[in-house]
Amino acid sequence: MQELIQTLQNLPLMLTAKPASTEQIIRAQQDLKINNIAAIPQDFTELLHQINTIEYDGCYLFGINPRSYYLDIFAENEMIDLPNKENLLILGYDEFDYLIYNHTKECYQIIDKDSIEVIQTFSNLTKAIKYLFKIEDDEQYF
């Protein structure tokens, strides 16, 4: 997680808000639950304590934004029309895809905004966020 935070903080002109407090996160979890929307996963809440919302090069990560609907995890999820909201939580997006957490499968997924087709599946948050922000991956599978 620390490596991810450092990588994100080094992105040039990356905009982020003040870290989210525990109270803010609890309130967001309550709002999501009341509205039958999936909960924020544990490792994402840990990230919010250090980096709360990211906007970088046309890619966005949600967080807690008490001032506006913009990039606020509850407001954005309430607004976006995604089926199976009780199990899927949108965490961010780029021009074409959403980054979601799938509670049923307990994994992070990149899904196409229009077709909802799963493009990529990740077992951990770091890899999912690196994919969303197009941070080059050294991984090889040949």
Place this chain on the structure above:
Amino acid sequence: MKDEGLRFIEREESLISQEEKFLIKTEFHGLSHYPSKEMLSPYFQKHIENNANENSASYQEEEYKLDNIPSWKYFKQFAVFKKRAAIFAKALAEKSIPPQDIKNLNAYDLIALLKNYNQKHDIANFETAKSKFIKYFIQHHEVDYRNYMLENKAVILYALKNKGIELDLKKNHHAYEEFIEKNIILMKTKGSVPPLFNLHHKRPVKDSNSNENLSMANNYKNLCLILESPYHNMLHLFDTNILGKTIFNRKVKRIELPEDLIFFGGFSRKFQIYRQNENNYSDILTQVINKKKKQK
């Protein structure tokens, strides 16, 4: 809205395939990651598993007729892929894929091969359509962009504040101007989308059903730099899809921006920037011709 050049359009359009869309996304965002293994063709998955003897390649790149790959008809519509045809052939040879088998490959396989080849041979990835557009925009409209940012300082500061970001103007009176200059430098050097803005596809990628020219989706005429909140979000909230008889025959209703609009910072025309470089170019040409005539 009509007066400001925005039109609510109804079209009959058909969806594009996931492979076509994947190529549009790759041209736009680049090759930062491999495609998911699940997307690879069964043939290629099996080939990767079995192909341990990478160095025993017994095929020459000349043996590969890329047109035999079904998805090559999509690839060759993009200049960025078409001009890398030789690299695709080298990558196929390097992985010892029998030329007669390439008909089994899909678009995801080819992109995986290209990324792997680039990685292995330390070849820089191609410049993304996103980056090219931003560089094009700032090259031609730096003054307009700077003026917009300076004239709308209150709006931008409010937008930043709404994101929970406050520039410390008391400590540094030039913080806002420095913020603009940093944006401009990154736009020029890296082609980065500036904070608070995003790129909008005027005709959405899902409806890029002109099979003959998929690359038009990321063409600069189809892109527009737009304030993410509220305008970009709003444009997509207005998207209305009315299904036709089949998914290949449906009506789509949405707001479309004019082709020559390159920057959208508000509904009024004074907050918008239009592509004028072509006009300027012809103006310059006319001026040069007239000057030469006078000299004669």
